[in-house]
Amino acid sequence: MSKHDSIAAAGAVYYLFGATGDLARRKLFPALFSLYKEGKLAEDFAVIGLARRPRTNEQFREDLYESIVEFSRNKADDKQLWDKFAEHFEYMSLDINNVDGFRELNNLTEKLDAKFNIPGNRLFYLALAPDLFGPVSFNLRDGGLLGSKGWHRLVIEKPFGYDLQSAQKLNEQLSQVFKEEEIFRIDHYLGKEMVQNIEVIRFANAFFEPLWNNKHIANVQITLSETVGVEERGGYYDKSGALRDMVQNHMLQMLAMIAMEPPSRLHPEDIRDEKVKALRSLRPYTTSEEINRNVIRGQYTEGALKSKSLTGYRQEESVNSESSTETYFAARVFVDNFRWAGVPFYIRTGKRLPVKTTEVVIEFKNVPDNVLFARRHDLSPNLLVIRVNPMEGIYIKINAKKPGENNVVQPVSMEFCQSCMIGLNTPEAYERLIYDAARGESTYFTRWDEVAQAWSFVDRIAETWREGSESLQFYPAGSWGPEKTDELLASDGFHWWPVNGQDEDNVIWISGSPK
Ligand SMILES: NC(=O)C1=CN([C@@H]2O[C@H](COP(=O)(O)OP(=O)(O)OC[C@H]3O[C@@H](n4cnc5c(N)ncnc54)[C@H](OP(=O)(O)O)[C@@H]3O)[C@@H](O)[C@H]2O)C=CC1
Numbered sequence: 001m002s003k004h005d006s007i008a009a010a011g012a013v014y015y016l017f018g019a020t021g022d023l024a025r026r027k028l029f030p031a032l033f034s035l036y037k038e039g040k041l042a043e044d045f046a047v048i049g050l051a052r053r054p055r056t057n058e059q060f061r062e063d064l065y066e067s068i069v070e071f072s073r074n075k076a077d078d079k080q081l082w083d084k085f086a087e088h089f090e091y092m093s094l095d096i097n098n099v100d101g102f103r104e105l106n107n108l109t110e111k112l113d114a115k116f117n118i119p120g121n122r123l124f125y126l127a128l129a130p131d132l133f134g135p136v137s138f139n140l141r142d143g144g145l146l147g148s149k150g151w152h153r154l155v156i157e158k159p160f161g162y163d164l165q166s167a168q169k170l171n172e173q174l175s176q177v178f179k180e181e182e183i184f185r186i187d188h189y190l191g192k193e194m195v196q197n198i199e200v201i202r203f204a205n206a207f208f209e210p211l212w213n214n215k216h217i218a219n220v221q222i223t224l225s226e227t228v229g230v231e232e233r234g235g236y237y238d239k240s241g242a243l244r245d246m247v248q249n250h251m252l253q254m255l256a257m258i259a260m261e262p263p264s265r266l267h268p269e270d271i272r273d274e275k276v277k278a279l280r281s282l283r284p285y286t287t288s289e290e291i292n293r294n295v296i297r298g299q300y301t302e303g304a305l306k307s308k309s310l311t312g313y314r315q316e317e318s319v320n321s322e323s324s325t326e327t328y329f330a331a332r333v334f335v336d337n338f339r340w341a342g343v344p345f346y347i348r349t350g351k352r353l354p355v356k357t358t359e360v361v362i363e364f365k366n367v368p369d370n371v372l373f374a375r376r377h378d379l380s381p382n383l384l385v386i387r388v389n390p391m392e393g394i395y396i397k398i399n400a401k402k403p404g405e406n407n408v409v410q411p412v413s414m415e416f417c418q419s420c421m422i423g424l425n426t427p428e429a430y431e432r433l434i435y436d437a438a439r440g441e442s443t444y445f446t447r448w449d450e451v452a453q454a455w456s457f458v459d460r461i462a463e464t465w466r467e468g469s470e471s472l473q474f475y476p477a478g479s480w481g482p483e484k485t486d487e488l489l490a491s492d493g494f495h496w497w498p499v500n501g502q503d504e505d506n507v508i509w510i511s512g513s514p515k
């Protein structure tokens with residue numbers, strides 16, 4: 001058996017709806033190319049790009065090439081390989097609302113099945129606005145595209161609805177055509193290497209597994225910070241805001257992976273069962289008083305980052321000049337179950353913050369204070385930091401004796417910097433997720449009950465905001481968000497740990513520092 005035979009996904013036709021869009025260009029084309037170059041797509045596949053605007057196959061392949069030159073981690077420097085790859089791509093102009101176009105698409109499919117010896121499998125990737133998900137599904141069915149002898153799967157992008165009600169409606173539409181196990185809801189954070197690593201760090205280490213509870217963990221901090229503003233996405237973002245754009249999906253998914261119970265088997269359904277149980281245990285905030293005490297919403301005003309001046313959110317193009325949409329969200333949330341009772345999870349996300357980073361900090365409780373060292377020294381708590389993005393790795397802070405001094409304790413740290421490893425060109429999230437969908441591996445896709453549970457948590461907050469009893473806090477672009485966010489932790493005796501190892505000056509490194 002060749003290397004290709006052992007790792008390649010089953011042959012299929014990939015229908016890329018939204019093929020002229022931003023996501024296809026920046027993420028999906030490069031992902032398909034890397035999968036091909038690394039042998040994860042064999043020769044029995046075809047990609048049909050679909051959108052309304054006219055394109056010839058040649059123009060489409062040029063777009064493909066440009067996208068790979070600009071965005072791919074793998075270079076298209078082997079002409080022979082490139083030509084072979086590009087040959088699998090065809091373009092068809094199609095309006096989603098026109099069912100006749102889908103019949104024509106069926107004819108093209110049959111032609112490609114025969115050309116590339118494809119066994120009838122179909123993967124429909126909807127890189128489209130969510131209001132088109134229902135119409136596409138119905139027209140796929142009515143146009144005869146689901147009657148083939150192989151499997152068919154639907155991959156859909158976020159946002160999955162605007163609130164629980166719209167998500168339910170969307171789900172009802174999809175489920176008239178596809179079974180739940182055929183629907184792959186993308187949350188691209190679940191495709192990130194270090195998010196997938198959370199399970200391994202938790203369940204494969206005798207160091208951590210016994211300590212992973214309220215007896216030993218003081219608090220958990222999750223930061224998803226971005227330096228970018230809303231850019232040209234104002235039309236979408238101004239209706240969505242940070243709560244719907246980042247918290248309902250990425251943030252709560254990461255929280256669920258940190259908080260969930262160990263699954264009995266490493267089977268997708270068992271893992272997703274545990275995640276949904278964790279989401280169900282989130283303490284619902286039901287009164288505006290609870291929300292105001294535990295939740296902060298902010299919006300950036302003009303400011304500066306690295307000496308570059310930045311406009312405020314309300315001055316961004318395609319944003320309402322009186323918008324009260326939040327570009328920042330922070331909260332103290334509780335997972336009300338036996339494992340986590342009393343442990344605050346502090347979560348924050350925002351645009352126009354000082355650094356781009358995704359990090360999870362687990363702060364452990366100190367040793368009992370009747371122990372000699374805890375009494376005599378101001379001990380720094382032990383930390384486990386899972387660095388997701390852009391640095392990938394694990395950082396651990398512990399206490400040790402200061403060399404040459406008696407009874408003096410010094411924090412020391414150990415770092416595993418995965419992204420510093422030379423030659424390690426790890427797959428991007430979209431590569432993993434497309435590959436998984438093509439193999440029918442659904443662990444890192446969100447199941448309907450998880451999505452619904454996350455919406456019901458988020459909806460309560462959004463409803464209170466709508467009633468207007470909260471105050472929107474403003475923060476200058478380039479700062480760490482509204483000042484009140486620090487008070488959230490200070491009132492519990494904690495503080496945010498600096499991200500990206502920025503507090504490391506007072507720490508002795510046991511192994512290589514990232515600096
Ligand atoms: N861009 C990103 O980084 C991310 C995007 N997403 C999600 O992915 C989806 C796509 O986003 P993005 O690529 O940015 O959006 P774009 O607006 O860039 O692209 C939309 C695509 O849909 C096509 N389209 C629109 N209407 C129709 C129609 N009636 N019939 C056929 N095709 C149509 C457009 O082509 P044409 O005009 O030629 O018809 C275009 O190819 C959205 O749900 C978004 O929220 C999620 C995460 C990140």
Ligand SMILES: O=C1O[C@H](COP(=O)(O)O)[C@@H](O)[C@H](O)[C@H]1O
Nearest residue numbers: 158188226228245246250358389
């Ligand atoms: O889904 C989204 O994610 C991006 C951030 O993704 P990352 O992989 O770069 O961390 C965010 O900018 C965007 O607003 C949101 O829709």
